[in-house]
Amino acid sequence: MDTAAELTLTRPDDWHVHLRDGAALATTVPHTAAQFARAIVMPNLKPPVTTAAQAVAYRQRILAALPAGMAFEPLMTLYLTDNLPPEEIRRAREAGVVAVKLYPAGATTNSDAGVTDIRKTYRTLEAMQREGVLLLVHGEVTDGEIDIFDREAVFIERVLEPLRRDFSELRIVLEHITTKEAAQYVAAAPRHLAATITAHHLLYNRNAIFTGGIRPHYYCLPVLKREEHRRALVAAATSGDPRFFLGTDTAPHPARLKEHATGCAGCYTAPAALELYAEAFEAAGALDRLEAFASFHGPDFYGLPRNTTRVTLRREAWTLPESYTFGEAVVKPLRGGETLRWRLVA
Ligand SMILES: NC(=O)N[C@@H](CC(=O)O)C(=O)O
Ligand SMILES: [Zn+2]
Ligand SMILES: [Zn+2]
Numbered sequence: 590m591d592t593a594a595e596l597t598l599t600r601p602d603d604w605h606v607h608l609r610d611g612a613a614l615a616t617t618v619p620h621t622a623a624q625f626a627r628a629i630v631m632p633n634l635k636p637p638v639t640t641a642a643q644a645v646a647y648r649q650r651i652l653a654a655l656p657a658g659m660a661f662e663p664l665m666t667l668y669l670t671d672n673l674p675p676e677e678i679r680r681a682r683e684a685g686v687v688a689v690k691l692y693p694a695g696a697t698t699n700s701d702a703g704v705t706d707i708r709k710t711y712r713t714l715e716a717m718q719r720e721g722v723l724l725l726v727h728g729e730v731t732d733g734e735i736d737i738f739d740r741e742a743v744f745i746e747r748v749l750e751p752l753r754r755d756f757s758e759l760r761i762v763l764e765h766i767t768t769k770e771a772a773q774y775v776a777a778a779p780r781h782l783a784a785t786i787t788a789h790h791l792l793y794n795r796n797a798i799f800t801g802g803i804r805p806h807y808y809c810l811p812v813l814k815r816e817e818h819r820r821a822l823v824a825a826a827t828s829g830d831p832r833f834f835l836g837t838d839t840a841p842h843p844a845r846l847k848e849h850a851t852g853c854a855g856c857y858t859a860p861a862a863l864e865l866y867a868e869a870f871e872a873a874g875a876l877d878r879l880e881a882f883a884s885f886h887g888p889d890f891y892g893l894p895r896n897t898t899r900v901t902l903r904r905e906a907w908t909l910p911e912s913y914t915f916g917e918a919v920v921k922p923l924r925g926g927e928t929l930r931w932r933l934v935a
Contacts, residue, residue: 594904595934596876600896601863601883603628605725605764605785605836607698607855608663610634610647612916614654617841620859620913622661624933626896629725629836630663632690633699637668640677641684648685664891666690666725670702671709678716687891688723688762689713693744695731697810698840698854707748711755718759723891725762728771729811738795741811742770749774753782760890765790765838767811769821775832776825783890785836786826788865789856789923792872794819805847806921809840810854826882827875834886837862843918856923861909865924867902867931901934 603625608617621628630651632638638647644665651663666688667673667681673689681689691710692703704710717724728749729740745763753761763784766772775784787809795813798804807813825833839862840855847853858865863883870879888895911926912919 596867596879596902596931597899598880598902599884600626600898600900601835602626602887602896603837603839603862604762604834604887604891605629605631605787605838606859607631607633607838607840608651609841610650613841614651616913616915616920617839617859618651618654618661619656619659621839621862622655622659623935624859624862624900626660626898627662627664627893629688630665632666632668633692633697635699637670637699637702638666639668639670639673639702641667641680641686644681644686645684664688668692668702669704669710669713669724671705673710673713675712675716678713678720678722682720682722686722688725689717690725690727692727693729693731693748696727696729698842700727707752714752714756714759718756721760721892723760723762724756725764727810728763728766737812738814741766741768745770745774753778757781762890764836765811766822766825767814768818772821772825772833776828776830778832783832783834783886784825785838786822786833787836787838787856788858788862788869789813790819791823791826791869792819792865805849805852806856806923806925808847808852808854809838809856812854823869823873827870827873827878829878829881831881831886831889833882834890835866835883836887841915841920843915844912844921845918847921857920858923860913860922861924861929861933863900863902863933864929864931868929871930902931903934904930905932906930907932
């Protein structure tokens with residue numbers, strides 16, 4: 590195993606973040622911008638981002654929250670609904686929107702406006718295929734009859750496979766994959782399909798949610814799975830296969846809404862994202878594969894240039910703060926108050 594004290598890599602991008610809006614941006618934007626050059630900003634606001642004009646205005650609010658002297662490029666997305674007009678896709682692309690996000694209705698945080706039947710969106714998907722706008726997917730079925738641990742695998746069979754047959758030129762990212770079925774499916778797909786993998790799904794299995802009592806800060810969707818799935822994700826992320834790349838799915842919620850009888854889904858990982866990925870890759874003896882996963886595969890799939898600046902991680906124990914202010918509330922990061930082995934050099 591490589592035991593060098595420092596690791597320097599091309600500055601990575603985060604291909605899946607939730608920055609939220611309003612006062613939250615003062616916390617989330619500096620955290621993500623400290624680590625990443627660009628980020629795919631998810632559109633699940635209340636109300637969701639469904640027009641080019643809303644995406645442009647949201648982008649302005651994000652940039653207004655960027656501290657002076659920091660460079661960061663938010664890459665904007667629209668939220669797919671049953672009635673997102675196909676005409677909006679061209680306007681969105683011209684406004685710089687790079688992708689549209691599919692949330693099955695009811696699948697996750699702020700997904701009430703999501704898609705109830707994929708067939709209702711076909712004319713819009715055709716427009717996306719034509720315009721070169723990517724489709725990003727929260728890949729879980731919402732059928733209450735299906736066990737929560739099986740919802741990703743069933744989504745692939747029931748929704749994703751038929752969708753890919755009908756739109757063979759549409760570029761699709763299966764977001765935050767959590768199962769060996771998803772990793773195998775993406776690895777076997779000949780073209781136009783990729784997947785993001787979070788740091789927490791590389792580091793933890795579902796035991797983490799229940800160690801010594803219920804731990805709401807480890808609850809996210811899709812929920813952590815068995816160890817065999819975590820291992821399959823680590824194998825995919827460290828394989829060098831360009832279809833797998835970094836997407837933290839950093840998803841902050843006020844701590845009181847996570848430590849709650851019906852706690853919100855989402856792990857806040859932005860403050861130590863690269864540190865957590867480095868830990869996972871090091872544990873797999875694959876630190877030399879981190880740069881391609883974090884900095885090359887994402888822009889290559891999106892058809893964007895790779896970054897040219899660099900960041901350095903140092904092997905240095907430090908304690909991650911337990912909480913951060915988050916508008917009027919506080920947000921507790923994953924591993925807050927604990928010691929991390931890697932530290933991003935400022
Ligand atoms: N991942 C999560 O558990 N939550 C995300 C939504 C999502 O990405 O599904 C959120 O917005 O809070
Ligand atoms: Zn999701
Ligand atoms: Zn997400």
